[in-house]
Amino acid sequence: MSPAAVSSPSSTSTGKIHGFAAKGKGQALEPWEYTPRPLGPHDIEIKIDHCGICGSDIHTIDSGWGPTSYPVIVGHEIIGRIVSKGDAVTDKQIGDLVGVGAQAFACHQSDCPNCSRGHDVHCPRSVFTYNQRYEDGELSQGGYAEAVRVDSTYAFKVPASLDPREAAPLMCAGTTVFTPLLHYKIKAGDRVGVVGIGGLGHLALQFARALGSKVTAFTSSEAKRAECQKLGAQHVVNINDPEQVKAAASSLDYLVVTNNSKNVDWNSLISYMDVYGQIILLAIPETELVLKPSSLLHRNIGISGSLIGGVQEVQQTLEFAAKHNVRPLIEEMPMHKVNEGIERVRSGKVRYRVVLSNPQ
Ligand SMILES: [Zn+2]
Ligand SMILES: [Zn+2]
Incomplete structure (x- = not known):
């Protein structure tokens, strides 16, 4: 955490972020709330409109890739609007429509062996959007929720020609x-x-x-x-x-x-x-x-x-998809039906991505 971080409560009505969390291996998700980590000078808070269900979410719910830190809110195909931002965020404004993918932080320092070569995905200090610890000890929490806080570098402006619901699966x-x-x-x-x-x-x-x-x-x-x-x-x-x-x-x-x-x-x-x-x-x-x-x-x-894309690649993905009419085929469901959405993905019947939407 940066020393200049301010301990502002979430801009949600209670100051806490409500979402749907896995509390144990393979369990159905349940409503849960958490206090977000302080909003650092480079951070933003996003009010979430949509979040896609990725196979990685289910592997994490199931501890399929190793022990998961429960409770965890998964979801890393996030689309929403910026509702608050740290003082150092100058390239994005309150109200901007942005997307967040699988990564929420990398150091982007010139002495970083991987960020300095454009490999920010492999930054030793990289934090995934959920189920990883920030350096301040807080666990990252994802997008099956009403809001999320991330480093603003990992919030990407969504091109105007993309339907926000279809933009969600492009993020991961x-x-x-x-x-x-x-x-x-x-x-x-x-x-x-x-x-x-x-x-x-x-x-x-x-x-x-x-x-x-x-x-x-x-x-x-x-x-x-x-x-x-x-x-x-x-x-x-x-x-x-x-x-x-x-x-x-x-x-x-x-x-x-x-x-x-x-x-x-x-x-x-x-x-x-x-x-x-x-x-x-x-x-x-x-x-x-x-x-x-x-x-x-x-x-x-x-x-x-190949793991995921870094900052450059996510940007290029959005621009290329917008320009060349690459569009995910989605099944939209309300966020509160998240467990049904997960079952659709588990069954292999979904054509081809479930996107959860919060009430607008
Ligand atoms: Zn780095
Ligand atoms: Zn994913």
């Missing part, structure tokens, strides 16, 4: 898929595959197509074929059809993997890659990868991971 899902496409400089003509056509995958198809690449969707659901084509896929491969799988061999330069299933067959994913092909892992299955090392070596296949 959107930037998570667009960041590696930027990193690998994916361009017109590159052959890009997407495995797992869900919250992330349906956006990956759109971003890849908007970049001019030749897009192939890999799905186990024949029912999604027409929708994949509408989202930008020129080819759709049903992974349950051995003939289609065989025909897709060596057909890709890049493969974006968004499928969290424990049953992903990595050897067949590798078979889709042409020589020097690059597989980009965006999902975090709660398991280990099983694959034949020789299948990578013989054809110079690479596998890399």
Whole structure:
């Protein structure tokens, strides 16, 4: 906490922030309130209008990636308006419509080994939007709530042409898929595959197509074929059809993997890659990868991971999506039905992102 931080209460009516918290592993969320950390000079408070449900939220509720610090309010696809700001915030004003993604703080100091190279996602002092401790010891709390406080650097102005509800999933899902496409400089003509056509995958198809690449969707659901084509896929491969799988061999330069299933067959994913092909892992299955090392070596296949996007990438995601008409398909639900929304995501039936909305 900065020494200049002021201990102002939240601008909510009670000075506390009300939300829906997980209080134990895998439990339904319950109403809960907390006293927000002091509003530092670089911080803002946002009155939340919308928050998307991300798969990471559910992994955190379930302690799937290690022990969660309960109670926790998850949610990191936040859209809302600034209701208060610290004295040092000059580039944003009260009333601005902003979005917050998975990260709420990084140091952005010139002597930081990662911020200084533009890798603020990997800042040693980085704080995720929920379930992480700030240096003052407070736990970060997310967007299934009426308000949130974050460092203003991690609140991004929402382009006017975006519907605020559709902007929500761009904050995490959107930037998570667009960041590696930027990193690998994916361009017109590159052959890009997407495995797992869900919250992330349906956006990956759109971003890849908007970049001019030749897009192939890999799905186990024949029912999604027409929708994949509408989202930008020129080819759709049903992974349950051995003939289609065989025909897709060596057909890709890049493969974006968004499928969290424990049953992903990595050897067949590798078979889709042409020589020097690059597989980009965006999902975090709660398991280990099983694959034949020789299948990578013989054809110079690479596998890399990509976490989220930093400040530059989130900004680029919003601008690119606004300009190229990349739009999440959403199911909107009232915030108080959060547990129903989570069940929709758990069931795999959501098309393709649940966005929770507070009363306007
Ligand atoms: Zn840093
Ligand atoms: Zn997320």
